[in-house]
Amino acid sequence: DAKTTQPPSMDCAEGRAANLPCNHSTISGNEYVYWYRQIHSQGPQYIIHGLKNNETNEMASLIITEDRKSSTLILPHATLRDTAVYYCIPYQAGTALIFGKGTTLSVSS
Amino acid sequence: DSGVTQTPKHLITATGQRVTLRCSPRSGDLSVYWYQQSLDQGLQFLIQYYNGEERAKGNILERFSAQQFPDLHSELNLSSLELGDSALYFCASSVGLRGQETQYFGPGTRLLVL
Numbered sequence: 001d002a003k004t005t006q007p008p009s010m011d012c013a014e015g016r017a018a019n020l021p022c023n024h025s026t027i028s029g030n031e032y033v034y035w036y037r038q039i040h041s042q043g044p045q046y047i048i049h050g051l052k053n054n055e056t057n058e059m060a061s062l063i064i065t066e067d068r069k070s071s072t073l074i075l076p077h078a079t080l081r082d083t084a085v086y087y088c089i090p091y092q093a094g095t096a097l098i099f100g101k102g103t104t105l106s107v108s109s
Numbered sequence: 110d111s112g113v114t115q116t117p118k119h120l121i122t123a124t125g126q127r128v129t130l131r132c133s134p135r136s137g138d139l140s141v142y143w144y145q146q147s148l149d150q151g152l153q154f155l156i157q158y159y160n161g162e163e164r165a166k167g168n169i170l171e172r173f174s175a176q177q178f179p180d181l182h183s184e185l186n187l188s189s190l191e192l193g194d195s196a197l198y199f200c201a202s203s204v205g206l207r208g209q210e211t212q213y214f215g216p217g218t219r220l221l222v223l
Contacts, residue, residue: 043199043214093210096142096154096167
């Protein structure tokens with residue numbers, strides 16, 4: 001079973017920041033927080049991951065709370081192409097990814 | 110483009126038949142994972158191979174089997190197909206088993222069993 005809690009859906013206006021929360025209160029010490037997204041029925045796309053420090057790459061920023069029980073994915077300037085299902089997954093290398101239901105983000109103009 | 114390729118993109122077949130799905134991992138990746146995505150079950154892990162050896166099994170039916178070849182490509186074999194096997198099948202690859210080993214997904218194979 002998925003070990004995360006995410007809101008089923010969120011809306012965002014194009015050009016605004018999208019902040020997607022995730023609760024992973026049972027994450028273990030050797031698990032990273034990974035974020036993937038799936039646009040329509042395409043293969044899941046890796047976005048970003050982190051252990052305990054905040055991370056930023058060309059796609060997004062990841063904020064992890066100090067107790068590591070929750071995180072927030074930030075898309076700084078959402079576009080229509082960011083409309084997708086976003087998955088937050090605690091993950092240990094070499095194991096399977098356990099996908100929950102994720103958050104459906106709808107970006108509108 | 111993740112670098113992971115899957116063939117075929119679409120497959121339509123009849124109940125009782127057998128099909129083979131193929132996955133080529135990213136160059137240098139030793140691990141291959143197979144996932145199934147159906148409408149009612151979401152994305153579920155089926156099986157993992159590492160450098161030719163089976164490493165972990167998930168919710169894979171006995172009618173399904175997989176293997177990873179010396180060139181590291183992998184095949185997922187689905188036999189005695191049922192209507193409920195209609196789904197998207199994804200493979201993912203990663204470098205190995207340690208550290209920050211990100212899995213990268215292929216575009217998937219859409220299987221329709223009629």
